Amino acid sequence: MKKTVTLTFSDGSPSIELPIEQGTYGKPVIDIRALGAHGYFTHDPGFTATSSCTSAITYIDGDEGLLYYRGYPIEELAYQSDYMEVCYLLLHGELPTTEQKTAFVQSIRHHTLLHDQMENVFRGFRRSAHPMAVMIGVTGAMSAFYHSGLDNFNPAHRIVVAHRLIAKVPTVAAWAYKFNEGQPFVYPQNRLSHAENFMHMMFSSPCEDYQPNPVLARALDRIFILHADHEQNASTSTVRLAGSSGANPYACIASGMASLWGPLHGGANEAVLRMLEEIDDVSKIPEYISRAKDKSDSFRLMGFGHRIYKNMDPRAAIIRQTCYEVLDELDLRDDPQFKIALELERIALEDEYFIARKLYPNVDFYSGIIFRAMGIPTSMFTALFAMARTAGWVAQWHEMLSDPAHKIGRPRQLYIGSARREFVPLDQRKA
Ligand code: CMC
Secondary structure (H helix, E strand, C coil), X not given: XXXXXXXXXXXXXXXXXXXXXXXXXXXXXXXXXXXXXXXCCCCCXXXXXXXXXXXXXXXXXXXXXXXEECCEEHHHHHHHCCHHHHHHHHHHCCCCCHHHHHHHHHHHHXXXXXXXXXXXXXXXXXXXXXXXXXXXXXXXXXXXXXXXXXXXXXXXXXXXXXXXXXXXXXXXXXXHHHHHHCCCCCCCCCCCCHHHHHHHHHHCECCECCCCCHHXXXXXXXXXXXXXXXXXXXXXXXXXXXXXXXXXXXXXXXXXXXXXXXXXCCCHHHHHHHHHHHHCCHHHHHHHHHXXXXXXXXXXXXXXXXXXXXXXXXXXXXXXXXXXXXXXXXXXXCCHHHHHHHHHHXXXXXXXXXXXXXXXXXXXXXXXXXXXXHCCCHHHXXXXXXXXXXXXXXXXXXXXXXCCCCCCCCCCCCCCCCCCCCCCXXXXXXX
């Protein structure tokens, strides 16, 4: 028998029975859709207890520290798969066969180049613009190049959009960096893997040959896997909400990038490195721990805490391990920032404040150390997150529009403004 919950009212109004739904895993959810007809809405700022959609893509168990893409544990994908397979898995629901993978990789390679006219879009920005600002602008501008004839409700069109975005966003990110640096744009090289190609567009120049280091390329590919999707986080929900109106998907992905840029979300990887630089020495860690605990100080330990994980973020553990591999490869075992990060983690995990609030390192805590060791500037960290997350955004957008029950997103509110009042003409208003 289906479980239900009965809502009773203290004023004696008739009670309301609501169905309880249970997914494959996770907490049961109360389906409150019938409430509107009874004259009630629910109130949940920050969506702390609200499921906004059904999804079959990603599952997180925050108490146990588990993350699955389409049922596969993140650890197995990170160590046994590659980013292209993971993109296919997120988008299509299954790991690809050899033939499917070959065709998918070929399709992504086919789309890596940007329209020649898009170079002018980059040139409209100031050289000093933050790469995320450039990425948001250029990705949004793609809607000006790929709008006519696009039918969002045609699944084949959506797949082309998804492939284009997965392929082109790395080119956009690398070109945002090149533009910052005042260097010529480097075209994608389709004989290279996805991660190698990105490294090539970032680090090669017309006057110097560049050979991507396979250990670093593998590490980067693994970081892309770890960032590929994370169910209904702020940026993914932004993409879904923007896309729910049937809007152009390139503009929707740009809106997701805008949301990701915030320091409480994908901007945290940049903030972590700036924090480690500021701490500068292990001896200063206690001072920063005290500041993080002081409610009158707005400082937070960046890269710590998560809305869902109340245990170690499984991605952080994999990235910490990858950090050792990368620093070993580059002979940077004594990297001072890595030492500060390890010590900060050790001290925080023994501190009552962090234990009581279940604050553990998240995905952003160690990724910046790897990026910096690879020569990627701090301002590009969130751009790399956006590149990788594009796979999740397009998969979630595609899933939403594939759902026959899909509706435009339209939250309600609890109005606390003025009651109705008379308009006062300008000459009669008092200060
Ligand atoms: N440093 C110090 N205190 C913290 C931190 C932190 N990093 N994170 C949370 N707290 C405290 C917070 O002050 C509050 O304390 P109290 O109960 O005494 O008022 C308690 O822990 C709960 O925090 P919250 O802000 O209500 O939790 P939230 O779920 O709304 O926020 C978060 C989650 C990730 C925004 C937050 O933990 C944070 O700001 N972390 C630092 C930024 C960061 O690393 N963000 C990356 C998140 S993972 C990647 C991604 O999602 O993009």
